[in-house]
Amino acid sequence: MTGMIVVGDYDPRWPERFEDLRQRLAPHVADLAVSIEHVGSTAVPGCAAKPIIDLDIVVAEDATMPALISRLTEQGYRHEGDLGIPGREAFQAPPAAPEHHLYSVVTGSRPHLDHVLLRDYLRQRPDEVRRYSALKVALAQRFRADCQGRRDYSRAKSVLVEELVAKSYVARAAGEP
Template identity: 85%
Template structure:
C-alpha cells in the first residue's frame, strides 16, 4: 500500500501557480474576474498534497458554458460540480503539471469558502500547524487510491468545516 503524499510547504508553489495562471489567462481573461491560488498550497507553512488548486472566478453563472467550452478546447475535461453546487471542476490535460482547476462565481459560497479559508490561515500560523499535523497523520493512515483519497477528505472535513466557519466569523468581525 502506498501512502498518500502530503509534504511540507514548498516555497516554489506560488511560482507553480503563477505558471498555471499564465497558461490559462490568455484563454479566459475576458470571462474571468480573477484566477486565484486557493487550497493549502496557497498558505505559506501549510503541509499539502503537492497539487496546486486554482479558482477561475467569473462575474456571473451565465458565462460558465463559454468558460467550460474554452477550457475543453485547451484539453481540460469538465467533471461537473463533484457534489459542491456552484463550483465546476476540471481535470487538466496530461501535459500540464498536476493541478485542480475550479470555476466559481465571484462572491458565491464555493468562492468565499476557498478565499476566506486561505486568507484566514495565512494570518494564523497556529491553525496552519494544527491543520498540517492532521493532514500529515491522515495521509499516513490512508492509501493513495480513490477510496483512500475519499476517506482522507472525509476524515479532515470536520476540521475544514470548523476552519471555514472561523474564517466567516473573522470576516464578519472585520478581521479578514
Template identity: 70%
Template sequence: MSEEAAMPELISRLAGQGYQHEGDLGIQGREAFQAPPAAFEHHLYGVVADTKPHLDHVLLRDYLRQQPAEVQRYSASKMALTQRFTADSDGRAAYSTAKSALMEELLARSYAA
C-alpha cells in the same frame, strides 16, 4: 453575460486546454477540474462570484494567511491523508470525506474571524 452563464464557456475553454470537468462534486456553485495528464498534479475550481462557495474560498484563504499554526495543521492533515488514500476517484472521495471535519472547522473559524 452573467457569471453563472459564463460557467459553460469556462468548462469548454478548460476542456480545450486538457482539463477534465468533474462537476460540482456536491458543492453547488463550484465546478471542479482535474489537471491535464501532462501537467503538474493539481485541481482547479471555478466558482461564481458572490456565491457561498466563492465566499468560502476567499474567507478561508484570508484566514489561513493570518494563522500560520492553522496552515501547518491543515498541511499536516492533508499530507497524512494523501498517504492513506489512493489517487483514483474512490481514493479522492475518501480523502475529501476524511478532510471534511477539519474543513468545516476552519471555515467556521474563518467566518467568525
C-alpha cells in the same frame, strides 16, 4: 497509484507553480474571468499539503460558465461537473499539463468565499496552520493514494476544514483578516 497519500512540508516554489499555471490559463479565459486565484493549502505559507496546486477561475456570473467550460475543454481540460459542490465546476487537467486542480466559481458565491476566506484566514493564523498541517500529515499516513483512500482522507479532514471555514466567516464578519 497504490502508495500512501503524499503530504509534505510547505514548498516555497508553490506560488511560482501557481503563477505558471495562471499564465498558461489567462490568455484563454481573460475576457471571461474576474480573476484566477491560488487557493487550497499550497496557497498558505507554512501549510503542509499534497504537492498539487489548486486554482479557482472566478467569473462574474453563472451565465459565463458554459463559455468558460467550452474554452477550457478546447484547451484539453475535461469538465467533471460540480463533484457534489453546487456552484463550483471542476476540471481535470490535460495529461501533458503539470498536475493541478482547477475549479470555476462565481465571484462572491459560497464555493468562492469558502476557498478565499479559508486561505486568507489561515495565512493570518500560524497556530491553525500547524493544527491543520498536523492532521493532514497524520491522515496521509493512514490512507492509500487510491480513489477510496483519497475519499476517506478528505472525509476525515472535513470536520476540521468545516470548523476553519466557519471561523473564517466569523473573522470576516468581525472585520478581521
